[in-house]
Amino acid sequence: MNSPTQMPRLKGFCYPREIIAYAVWAYHRFALSTADVEDLLAARGVIVSREAIRLWVNRFGQHFANCIRRDRPRPNDKWHMDEVVITIRGKKHWLWRAIDADGDVLEILVQTRRNAKAAKRFFQRLVSQFGEPRVVITDKLRSYIKPVKALAPNADHRAHKGLNNAIEVSHRPTRKREKIFGKFKSHRQAQRFLAAHDQINLLFRPRRYQLNATSNRHARSDAFSLWADYTAEMVA
Structure with missing residues (x-):
C-alpha cells in the first residue's frame, strides 16, 4: 500500500x-x-x-x-441481457444484468419479479443511458419481447439460450460471492453491492x-x- x-x-x-x-x-x-x-x-x-x-x-x-x-468508452451496440435468481431473506429476487459484446457490464437491477413489467423497467434504464442497441440477445423468456419491440423497434432481437453464454459467465462473480458469504441481507444491500462490485471488477479483471x-x-x-x-x- x-x-x-x-x-x-x-x-x-x-x-x-x-x-x-x-x-x-x-x-x-x-x-x-x-x-x-x-x-x-x-x-x-x-x-x-x-x-x-x-x-x-x-x-x-x-x-x-x-x-x-x-x-469507460461508449459500449458496444450489441447487448446480452439475462436474469438470475438470488435469495434474500428466504424470498426469491431476480438479478437482471446486461453486458455488451465486449463483456463489459452495462447495468444491473435487483427486482422481485420476472415478468414483462420488470423486463421493461430494466430495458428502459439501459436505453435511457446508452440509446437504442443494434442487437439484443436474450434467453427465451417471453417477457423480453414487448419491451424490446416498444423501446428499440429497430433492434434485432435474438431470443436463443445458446447465444447468451457470455452473460452466463458474467453471473459467476455474484455466485462466488454468495457461496463464500451466504445470501444477501436485503434488496438494498444487494443492489448497492453488485452495482459497485461489477464495475470495480470490470476495471481490475x-x-x-x-x-x-x-x-x-x-x-x-x-x-x-x-x-x-x-x-x-x-x-x-
Whole structure:
C-alpha cells in the first residue's frame, strides 16, 4: 500500500483517503469480508474496525463505480441481457444484468419479479443511458419481447439460450460471492453491492486469456493509475 501522505485527508474522517480507497479496493477485488480487510490493514499497521470498513465500502464503493462508468468508452451496440435468481431473506429476487459484446457490464437491477413489467423497467434504464442497441440477445423468456419491440423497434432481437453464454459467465462473480458469504441481507444491500462490485471488477479483471504477460501488466498499471485518480476525487 502506498504511503498515505500524498493526498489531503477527507473532512471528518480519521484515516487518509488512500487507506479508505485501499479497503474498498481489497473488499471488491478479492471477494473479501470486512474481517479479512481488517486483518490486511492490521498487517500494515492500520488498526480499524470492521464496522468502519463496512461504512467505507457502502459510502465510497458507488463513487468508484460511477467514476469507472464515466470514463469507460461508449459500449458496444450489441447487448446480452439475462436474469438470475438470488435469495434474500428466504424470498426469491431476480438479478437482471446486461453486458455488451465486449463483456463489459452495462447495468444491473435487483427486482422481485420476472415478468414483462420488470423486463421493461430494466430495458428502459439501459436505453435511457446508452440509446437504442443494434442487437439484443436474450434467453427465451417471453417477457423480453414487448419491451424490446416498444423501446428499440429497430433492434434485432435474438431470443436463443445458446447465444447468451457470455452473460452466463458474467453471473459467476455474484455466485462466488454468495457461496463464500451466504445470501444477501436485503434488496438494498444487494443492489448497492453488485452495482459497485461489477464495475470495480470490470476495471481490475481484464480478459487475461486475450492478453500476453506484458499487456496484462500494462492493463493492471493503468487500472491502478485510474484508481489513484478516483481516490483523489473522493469527497466526504
